[in-house]
Amino acid sequence: MVHAQYLVVGSSHAALEAVSAIRMHDPEGSLALVTRDSRPPYSPTVLPYVVSGRSAPDNVFLRAADYFAGQRVAYMADRALARLDPERNAATLSDGVEIAYDKLLLATGASPAIPPIPGIEQVPYHVLRTLDDALKLKAAVAASRRAVVLGGGLVGMHAAENLVKGGVEVTIVEMQPQVLGTYFDSVAASLIERAFIENGARLLTGRRVVRLSSDADGVVVHLDDGQAIEADLLLTATGVKPDMGYLAGSSVAHDEGILVDDYMRTNVANVWAAGDCAQARDFFGERPVMNAILPDAAEQGRIAGMAMAGDPGVKAYAGGVPLNTYNFFGRHAIAVGVGATPAGGEERVRRDDARGSYLRVVVNDGRLQGIFGVNAFFDGGVMRQLILRRIDISAALDRLVADPLTTGREFMSRLWK
Amino acid sequence: MGQTYATIAFDAAKCNGCSKCMSACASAKTGVDDIARARIQVMPTAFGFQLAMCRQCGDPKCVTVCPAGALAKDGESGVIAWDGDKCVDCLLCTMGCAYAGIAPDAVDGRVAKCDMCDGAPACVSVCPTGALRHVTSARIYNEVGGWEDMFAPGLAGCQGCNTELLMRHTMRRVGPDSVLATPPGCVPGMGSVGYNGLTGTKVPVFHPLLTNTAAMLAGVKRQLKRKGREVTAMAIAGDGGASDVGFQSLSGAAERGEQILFMVVDNEGYMNTGMQRSSCTPYGAWTSTTPVGRESKGKTQDAKNLPLLMVNHRCAYVATASTAFMEDLYDKLDKAIAASKHGFAYLHVYSPCTTGWRFPTDQNMEVARKAVETNFVMLWEFSPGDGLHFTRPVDAPLPVTEYLKAMGRFRHLDDDQIRHIQSKVEENRAIIEQIATKRTEPEPPAQDRYVAGHKTTR
Numbered sequence: 001m002v003h004a005q006y007l008v009v010g011s012s013h014a015a016l017e018a019v020s021a022i023r024m025h026d027p028e029g030s031l032a033l034v035t036r037d038s039r040p041p042y043s044p045t046v047l048p049y050v051v052s053g054r055s056a057p058d059n060v061f062l063r064a065a066d067y068f069a070g071q072r073v074a075y076m077a078d079r080a081l082a083r084l085d086p087e088r089n090a091a092t093l094s095d096g097v098e099i100a101y102d103k104l105l106l107a108t109g110a111s112p113a114i115p116p117i118p119g120i121e122q123v124p125y126h127v128l129r130t131l132d133d134a135l136k137l138k139a140a141v142a143a144s145r146r147a148v149v150l151g152g153g154l155v156g157m158h159a160a161e162n163l164v165k166g167g168v169e170v171t172i173v174e175m176q177p178q179v180l181g182t183y184f185d186s187v188a189a190s191l192i193e194r195a196f197i198e199n200g201a202r203l204l205t206g207r208r209v210v211r212l213s214s215d216a217d218g219v220v221v222h223l224d225d226g227q228a229i230e231a232d233l234l235l236t237a238t239g240v241k242p243d244m245g246y247l248a249g250s251s252v253a254h255d256e257g258i259l260v261d262d263y264m265r266t267n268v269a270n271v272w273a274a275g276d277c278a279q280a281r282d283f284f285g286e287r288p289v290m291n292a293i294l295p296d297a298a299e300q301g302r303i304a305g306m307a308m309a310g311d312p313g314v315k316a317y318a319g320g321v322p323l324n325t326y327n328f329f330g331r332h333a334i335a336v337g338v339g340a341t342p343a344g345g346e347e348r349v350r351r352d353d354a355r356g357s358y359l360r361v362v363v364n365d366g367r368l369q370g371i372f373g374v375n376a377f378f379d380g381g382v383m384r385q386l387i388l389r390r391i392d393i394s395a396a397l398d399r400l401v402a403d404p405l406t407t408g409r410e411f412m413s414r415l416w417k
Numbered sequence: 418m419g420q421t422y423a424t425i426a427f428d429a430a431k432c433n434g435c436s437k438c439m440s441a442c443a444s445a446k447t448g449v450d451d452i453a454r455a456r457i458q459v460m461p462t463a464f465g466f467q468l469a470m471c472r473q474c475g476d477p478k479c480v481t482v483c484p485a486g487a488l489a490k491d492g493e494s495g496v497i498a499w500d501g502d503k504c505v506d507c508l509l510c511t512m513g514c515a516y517a518g519i520a521p522d523a524v525d526g527r528v529a530k531c532d533m534c535d536g537a538p539a540c541v542s543v544c545p546t547g548a549l550r551h552v553t554s555a556r557i558y559n560e561v562g563g564w565e566d567m568f569a570p571g572l573a574g575c576q577g578c579n580t581e582l583l584m585r586h587t588m589r590r591v592g593p594d595s596v597l598a599t600p601p602g603c604v605p606g607m608g609s610v611g612y613n614g615l616t617g618t619k620v621p622v623f624h625p626l627l628t629n630t631a632a633m634l635a636g637v638k639r640q641l642k643r644k645g646r647e648v649t650a651m652a653i654a655g656d657g658g659a660s661d662v663g664f665q666s667l668s669g670a671a672e673r674g675e676q677i678l679f680m681v682v683d684n685e686g687y688m689n690t691g692m693q694r695s696s697c698t699p700y701g702a703w704t705s706t707t708p709v710g711r712e713s714k715g716k717t718q719d720a721k722n723l724p725l726l727m728v729n730h731r732c733a734y735v736a737t738a739s740t741a742f743m744e745d746l747y748d749k750l751d752k753a754i755a756a757s758k759h760g761f762a763y764l765h766v767y768s769p770c771t772t773g774w775r776f777p778t779d780q781n782m783e784v785a786r787k788a789v790e791t792n793f794v795m796l797w798e799f800s801p802g803d804g805l806h807f808t809r810p811v812d813a814p815l816p817v818t819e820y821l822k823a824m825g826r827f828r829h830l831d832d833d834q835i836r837h838i839q840s841k842v843e844e845n846r847a848i849i850e851q852i853a854t855k856r857t858e859p860e861p862p863a864q865d866r867y868v869a870g871h872k873t874t875r
Contacts, residue, residue, distance in 0.1 A: 013481070013482075013484075017481055042486075043484035043485070044484075045484035045507065045509070046484040046485045046505060049485070049505040054505055055485060055503070055505055059486075059502070059503060060485060060486060060503070061486060062486045063486075294482055294484060294509060295478075295482045295509070295512055295513055298478075298481040298482055298513075302481075323512050324512075325507055325508035325509055325511065325512060327506055327507060327508065330526070332508060332521075332526075334508065334511075334512075336512070377520065377521060379469075379511055379514070379517040379520060380508075380511050380512035381478070381511060381512050381513055381514040381515045381516070381517070382514075382515060382516075382517050384512065384515070385515045405517075405520075406460055408517070409458070409460060409467070409469045409517045410460070410462045410463070410467065412469070412515070412516060412517060413462060413464075413467030413468070413469075414462070414464060414467075416515065417467075417468075417516070
């Protein structure tokens with residue numbers, strides 16, 4: 001049996017940050033990284049840009065080829081975690097190899113959630129989560145004339161934009177009444193939707209797919225209003241969920257994801273979890289949440305790595321704050337925090353339709369709860385700090401709405417420079 | 418030893434909002450004088466001008482959240498470099514940075530950040546007030562880190578003492594071809610001469626009497642020279658040993674022009690043996706032999722100005738230095754080493770004593786800095802060819818009370834005593850100014866001049 005003091009499973013942001021954090025405190029302890037991917041580490045977030053051709057597929061890696069050797073990390077690619085036996089501190093890999101660990105990090109990410117649509121198993125469809133997915137989709141986009149994208153989230157919208165720009169006739173089908181509902185309110189979404197429609201995409205919001213079938217040219221998508229849309233390319237992008245099959249038979253507690261405390265520890269000794277597979281504290285609420293975004297994955301991975309290595313500098317996770325940036329047709333949208341205005345809270349909106357810009361600020365008890373902009377830039381990292389530090393901004397609210405860039409930087413200079 | 422880097426420091430108190438830095442940056446980086454496109458943004462706020470620019474973090478969050486591998490910290494320069502070919506314009510880096518150090522360019526929409534202009538920042542070079550400074554002292558630590566440490570690990574200084582720093586830096590610079598003399602005091606007390614028959618150094622070290630340090634070292638140097646061996650003969654002595662009973666041998670060696678480097682670590686008393694007063698203890702200070710009670714109110718005599726006495730020996734080199742100004746200290750150390758090859762070199766380094774002066778252990782550099790900012794200590798150097806001149810002139814010194822109140826040994830002072838100390842500071846300054854050579858070259862640029870009250874902010 002192979003032994004590793006530290007075993008990290010996964011190779012994206014959470015895993016990589018954990019490796020750096022462990023090495024910062026313990027340069028020598030034996031460390032193995034296991035990943036189901038066959039390639040060097042990359043980010044799922046960059047994949048839409050591989051599909052569009054903006055990023056060369058061999059130029060997206062997050063670590064140099066000699067990084068792991070230099071850090072004395074055994075990089076075990078092309079095999080997944082198959083089974084976990086925390087009683088014996090042992091993990092079994094898909095190739096049968098068993099690794100005994102002292103400390104284990106599960107940073108296994110998530111996989112596309114395939115919607116339970118009748119007929120889906122009988123038709124060809126694409127997903128976008130791995131570099132292989134991206135290369136397949138890129139080839140298919142080049143050959144496509146008519147495409148359907150299921151899901152108006154970030155992955156679906158990015159892909160749809162690529163298809164539009166490739167001259168493909170695209171239909172986006174979204175169950176919710178708006179696209180990007182996780183991050184943006186209906187006004188912001190309408191600005192984004194308008195850009196898509198102006199560029200030739202067809203957008204069907206509030207519509208559900210009831211059945212999929214195939215015909216000579218490809219796939220037929222049957223909607224709940226009776227429409228049938230033919231497509232030679234079908235992309236399902238209806239969200240992600242963690243693969244947790246390896247937990248079967250173990251006592252590691254999980255719900256939507258693996259449940260962790262504020263140091264990313266699971267309920268089982270010597271096992272941590274971080275990133276898209278973890279369900280952790282919500283900054284705004286009591287119930288642990290899935291916050292499958294890149295900055296949180298990086299932060300959780302770092303906390304887990306520090307905790308595993310026994311770094312005394314480790315600080316408790318403050319809780320997930322939703323964050324996102326989204327670029328579409330040369331415009332940008334930025335979301336920090338939570339958009340629903342709470343009871344007793346206040347919202348401020350500034351719109352400039354001529355410039356297509358929109359800014360919405362939500363405040364609760366004098367504290368910033370969320371700020372959302374379309375074509376209205378502000379420093380998201382600064383706003384995030386205002387939220388995390390629970391800074392009373394009530395006296396500066398008017399200025400924050402009028403000029404979020406300068407006002408945010410003023411707070412920064414005064415409070416945490 | 419980890420790499421440390423040059424940085425751009427901003428002093429809000431000196432900024433007048435002229436925006437020349439922004440113009441210079443925009444011109445250098447975009448070719449257009451449009452301050453909206455500058456990578457350094459100075460803005461007026463209710464509490465003065467403030468700055469948004471990349472801090473080239475040691476632990477850069479922009480890098481960790483970049484999905485495209487487009488941002489990376491360069492191990493050599495410390496600059497966080499942006500690769501425009503890899504960048505996908507997702508703006509996630511702006512979410513990672515808590516300091517507004519990376520933001521989209523106002524014209525092309527791609528993120529832009531400070532790249533330190535390859536080591537010659539355009540913004541700093543045009544700052545008329547010295548509010549922006551290019552702090553390069555990091556290079557010292559990188560260089561010194563590569564040299565061999567001449568002391569064993571685990572010197573036993575008091576917590577918060579700067580003398581270990583000084584000893585290790587000095588001897589790394591002096592190097593292995595040296596002989597070290599450390600007379601009784603804090604330096605051997607820390608372990609320079611070792612314990613149980615083993616020395617604390619990797620070079621020959623000896624423990625002379627307080628009285629004969631310079632004489633013994635001069636003899637060792639002469640004998641080695643006779644044998645054809647070229648070594649740096651180095652003494653690290655306390656102020657008590659140098660200014661009191663050791664003064665006759667020091668004075669004699671200086672007068673004869675012995676080729677040695679004599680460094681005094683001045684903590685203004687016999688701190689190693691229980692904080693007795695020395696002739697370098699300042700007026701009014703509490704020591705165990707100048708107590709504070711109903712009658713006694715601390716030392717009743719003024720301190721001897723030992724470095725000035727050494728100037729009057731016309732040594733090959735004499736300088737005062739402070740560990741709060743390491744670049745200055747290093748310049749002087751280099752000159753002193755060079756001078757010791759042909760004559761007597763004397764370095765007088767002020768060493769605030771956390772135990773004997775009674776200040777918190779994390780305040781050593783701050784106390785050392787305050788001493789200079791109030792002119793209680795003046796940084797100058799002298800050589801027979803160039804005369805005496807200030808190396809860190811203080812344009813507008815703080816009142817001496819800013820220094821006195823930083824520590825417990827002056828807590829009891831009454832107004833008359835404070836007035837006396839202030840008048841002595843001014844008298845000392847006047848005397849040294851009279852001796853100082855009028856500079857024929859132009860004044861140093863604003864960023865190299867020192868204004869009291871300056872606080873380095875990153």
